[in-house]
Amino acid sequence: MRIVFFGTPSLSVEALKVLHGSSHEVALCVTQPDRPAGRKMRLQPPEVKLFCEERGIDCIQPDGFKSKSDRLKIESCEPDILMTAAYGRIIPERIFSIGRLPAINLHPSLLPLYRGAAPIRSALINGDQKTGVTIIRVAKELDAGDIMLQRDYPLSTEVTWGELSVELFRLGGRMLIETTELLERGECRPRAQEHNKATYVHKIGVEDRALDFTRPADQLANLIRAMLPQPPAFFTLKGKRVFVTAVAHAVEGASEPGRILAVGEDGLKVGCGEGALMLPVLKAEGKKDLAARDFANGQRLKAGDCFDNG
Secondary structure, three states: OEEEEEEOOHHHHHHHHHHHOOOOEEEEEEOOOOEEEOOOOEEEOOHHHHHHHHHOOOEEOOOOOOOHHHHHHHHHOOOOEEEEEOOOOOOOHHHHOOOOOOOEEEEOOOOOOOEEOOHHHHHHHOOOOEEEEEEEEOOOOOOOOOEEEEEEEEOOOOOOHHHHHHHHHHHHHHHHHHHHHHHHHOOOOOEOOOHHHOOEEOOOOHHHHEOOOOOEHHHHHHHHHHOOOOOOOEEEEOOEEEEEOOOOEEEOOOOOOOEEEEEEOOEEEEEOOEOEEEEOEEEEOOOOOEEHHHHHHHHOOOOOOEOOOO
16 A cells, blocks of 8 residues: 655654555655754754655655645655654644545554653653553544554553653554554444543653652652653752763652762662652763762762752
8 A cells, every 4th residue: 555654753763664664655755844953053854854865765845734736746646545653743634634544643652641742751750550552543633533543562660761762653653554454454443532531741841851859759760761861851960950861760768858868889869759769870961971979979979968959
């Protein structure tokens, strides 16, 4: 079958690789326009565009589907189905209705939970024991389409956002193919979401990444892994940000929140609202990653010293 794929970042590429390696044809990719990035704000192409250039896949970059030529380009492919995975923009109905089969979307959560911009990070921040992938029919309302296929994915207490995201989008790529084949055979059984049970998550901002040591240690450990590898969670020391760049662990201990209990080979043990947090690797702004003990030595930190809190 002929597929038109909508996606933008590197995670979209994980799903696209699965599609491209299947027996189906990716006839066209649709991605967002190049954006300025970096210190010099030079235009950078989306990861999907780079993948398409490497593999010889036709790719277009509409600016909000304002041009009639964009629709005509998609129509000319005579697609059997349109698929989306982290495209990052609302697709108008005049576009998503082009395919012979219903357009479908990969969403990395167990919908109706975690509709919105940060479903994977939110599952980790909340300490969920499982998450999953849902393939839904594209609809006008964000993440509200009928469920075509859904799979659970168990969560460990060590997995980071980066690791989990790759696994979910690879799984999602396989599920996009499975859903397409079910639709083609007339065996897909869509079901409406329970909209009254929907939860919504916003894009993670800088303030969401700040470690508040008055909170329980296990909650902070969850936040840290939900931000790895980028952009990392942080606290402040002498008014400057210090980033936590490796998985931290909640451990036993009691102290004033933010006070260092111990400095050792395992890291810095810091008191929290409940328990303590073991920080293994730290990074000062503009510096390289350091084992927490080496960071402490460089900053002349010792047990009894206190991080800024708030």
